[in-house]
Amino acid sequence: MALPLKYNFRNVVVRWRSSMTTVLGIGAVVAVVIVLRAMARGIEASSGNTGDPRNVLVVRKGSQAESGSLVTREHFRTVQYLDEVARNENGEAVASAEVIVMVTAPRRGGGGEANTLLRGITPRGIELRPQVRLVDGRWFDPGHREVVVSRRLGRRFEGFEVGGTLRAGPTVLSIVGHFDAGGSAFDSEVWLDADEARSIFDREQYSSILVRPRDEAALQSLVNRVENDKQLTLRAEREVDYYAKQTATALPIKIVASLLGGAMSLGAVFAAMNTMYASVASRTREIGTLRVLGFSRRAVVASFLIEGGILAGIGGAVGCLLALPMNGYSAGTLDFQTFAETLFEFRVTPDLMAAGIAFAVSIGVVGSLLPALRAARLPVISALKSL
Amino acid sequence: MAAEPIVQVRELSKIYRQGDLDVVALNGVSIDIFPREFVALMGPSGSGKSTLLHIVAGIDRATRGTVLVQGIDVAGLNESQLAEWRNQNVGFVFQTFNLIPVLTARENVELPLLLTRLNGSERRRQVETALQLVGLADRMHHRPDQLSGGQQQRVAIARALVTDPALVVADEPTGNLDAKSAADVLSILQALSRDSGKTVIMVTHDPKAAAYGTRSLHLEKGEIVA
Numbered sequence: 001m002a003l004p005l006k007y008n009f010r011n012v013v014v015r016w017r018s019s020m021t022t023v024l025g026i027g028a029v030v031a032v033v034i035v036l037r038a039m040a041r042g043i044e045a046s047s048g049n050t051g052d053p054r055n056v057l058v059v060r061k062g063s064q065a066e067s068g069s070l071v072t073r074e075h076f077r078t079v080q081y082l083d084e085v086a087r088n089e090n091g092e093a094v095a096s097a098e099v100i101v102m103v104t105a106p107r108r109g110g111g112g113e114a115n116t117l118l119r120g121i122t123p124r125g126i127e128l129r130p131q132v133r134l135v136d137g138r139w140f141d142p143g144h145r146e147v148v149v150s151r152r153l154g155r156r157f158e159g160f161e162v163g164g165t166l167r168a169g170p171t172v173l174s175i176v177g178h179f180d181a182g183g184s185a186f187d188s189e190v191w192l193d194a195d196e197a198r199s200i201f202d203r204e205q206y207s208s209i210l211v212r213p214r215d216e217a218a219l220q221s222l223v224n225r226v227e228n229d230k231q232l233t234l235r236a237e238r239e240v241d242y243y244a245k246q247t248a249t250a251l252p253i254k255i256v257a258s259l260l261g262g263a264m265s266l267g268a269v270f271a272a273m274n275t276m277y278a279s280v281a282s283r284t285r286e287i288g289t290l291r292v293l294g295f296s297r298r299a300v301v302a303s304f305l306i307e308g309g310i311l312a313g314i315g316g317a318v319g320c321l322l323a324l325p326m327n328g329y330s331a332g333t334l335d336f337q338t339f340a341e342t343l344f345e346f347r348v349t350p351d352l353m354a355a356g357i358a359f360a361v362s363i364g365v366v367g368s369l370l371p372a373l374r375a376a377r378l379p380v381i382s383a384l385k386s387l
Numbered sequence: 388m389a390a391e392p393i394v395q396v397r398e399l400s401k402i403y404r405q406g407d408l409d410v411v412a413l414n415g416v417s418i419d420i421f422p423r424e425f426v427a428l429m430g431p432s433g434s435g436k437s438t439l440l441h442i443v444a445g446i447d448r449a450t451r452g453t454v455l456v457q458g459i460d461v462a463g464l465n466e467s468q469l470a471e472w473r474n475q476n477v478g479f480v481f482q483t484f485n486l487i488p489v490l491t492a493r494e495n496v497e498l499p500l501l502l503t504r505l506n507g508s509e510r511r512r513q514v515e516t517a518l519q520l521v522g523l524a525d526r527m528h529h530r531p532d533q534l535s536g537g538q539q540q541r542v543a544i545a546r547a548l549v550t551d552p553a554l555v556v557a558d559e560p561t562g563n564l565d566a567k568s569a570a571d572v573l574s575i576l577q578a579l580s581r582d583s584g585k586t587v588i589m590v591t592h593d594p595k596a597a598a599y600g601t602r603s604l605h606l607e608k609g610e611i612v613a
């Protein structure tokens with residue numbers, strides 16, 4: 001039979017000074033690990049929920065990112081008139097040829113400059129992306145030097161409010177609206193008219209084509225047709241699949257999270273070990289007494305492991321509380337394919353917190369193992385005689 | 388006095404190794420202790436009286452010789468059997484009380500019962516009976532640091548009694564107490580042997596304490612001298 005849990009809880013409370021040190025130490029480790037993972041989650045989410053499963057993105061064969069792709073006007077015309085492409089009520093092909101350009105803009109609060117992605121879209125571009133909603137101002141008028149920026153970018157860059165301006169070389173673009181892209185990758189973009197973009201940046205060609213096939217069967221057929229047409233030298237892919245692959249940018253952060261988490265948890269294990277050793281040392285006679293009363297070695301080991309687990313579990317909960325304010329915090333990271341700043345929100349989810357607490361408890365249990373074994377190995381008589 | 392001894396000690400020796408030196412703590416001790424006896428083990432420091440008590444109570448092991456308690460060869464039990472045997476057959480009272488500081492009087496007394504099959508209400512009843520016996524039913528919810536030394540030792544006696552063991556061992560139980568508290572504790576131990584049928588073995592070097600017992604055994608240099 002095990003020792004009552006209240007024995008462990010009260011010991012944690014009574015020894016609150018040393019308990020606090022361990023709790024805060026483990027709390028800090030757990031907070032860092034949760035925040036890093038929340039960051040990776042956010043980055044994954046921003047590319048993960050981008051796109052519409054009904055859309056197909058067409059880029060040049062061999063290009064890894066949209067920004068590095070070139071699509072001619074002939075290509076656009078060919079693709080647009082393929083049978084598989086859906087038509088809207090006006091009989092127009094639901095397809096948008098787009099231009100991707102990088103511009104630099106000053107960060108708010110004097111944080112230097114950062115790259116941001118400018119997307120020139122043709123009139124169907126908005127209709128192809130129902131997840132993007134106008135939240136302030138109006139959409140740009142084709143043929144005008146007007147742009148609409150994401151609300152999130154508006155908060156990060158200087159002068160990105162509605163009525164503000166954006167400089168692209170010698171050209172000044174007026175910001176006429178803010179959109180919200182629901183946390184997707186488009187939240188890191190500035191949108192304008194594609195032909196306007198081609199003229200400002202002196203581009204003969206587009207970067208990509210986004211197209212909506214009539215149905216699922218048409219989608220498959222379109223992908224096959226584009227892929228197999230040697231004349232086109234284009235690659236077609238479901239839009240969501242294209243963005244899901246961009247998730248790779250979260251990988252370095254995941255690696256850092258694991259390395260940092262690993263190193264810090266090693267430190268935390270030693271901290272827990274230290275606390276539990278001190279706890280065992282000051283309770284040697286108590287342990288002797290429990291053994292005299294008939295409690296087995298195993299019960300003593302279990303009790304100290306549980307106590308370490310409780311202590312670290314509290315630390316884990318503290319870590320979650322420390323990490324929680326980061327939930328929803330918006331930040332930017334460099335997209336290594338486009339070199340543009342990609343915005344994402346930290347996502348401290350319940351499952352991350354549960355994992356954090358479980359991680360903390362395991363730190364506590366591992367850290368308590370040696371002290372617990374030491375406590376149990378002591379011969380009863382010498383434990384009793386200790387002061 | 389009953390015919391069968393509850394404790395039979397034969398040719399008991401205990402030799403400690405201290406550095407390169409062998410220290411003889413007990414040297415061929417043989418004694419019989421009978422049920423309902425209240426035996427005081429006396430002698431100067433280092434005479435081996437505590438060692439004898441510890442071996443009889445199953446918390447230390449002899450180098451040679453045998454100890455039978457209620458006919459059971461204590462040396463023949465392994466570590467976990469010994470723990471279980473102690474829990475069921477021996478009640479312990481220490482000089483320094485050895486209560487668990489974070490637990491209340493009631494919880495301290497309940498500890499040995501957690502190793503039995505008794506359910507919660509049965510345990511509570513036994514704990515209350517034991518605390519009433521030592522006159523501390525009204526201090527049940529106090530922690531040790533809220534009790535006087537004498538009260539703490541009475542809680543410790545209640546803990547020793549709660550499993551209803553045949554044998555109660557006490558190692559200098561009055562060593563840390565004032566005269567009045569010491570007298571209370573000794574009276575309780577005396578009542579245990581006289582009225583409750585327990586066998587009590589007490590180590591003391593205070594002749595006044597020993598006078599509460601039914602018999603005194605004197606040890607010197609590891610041997611019984613009287």
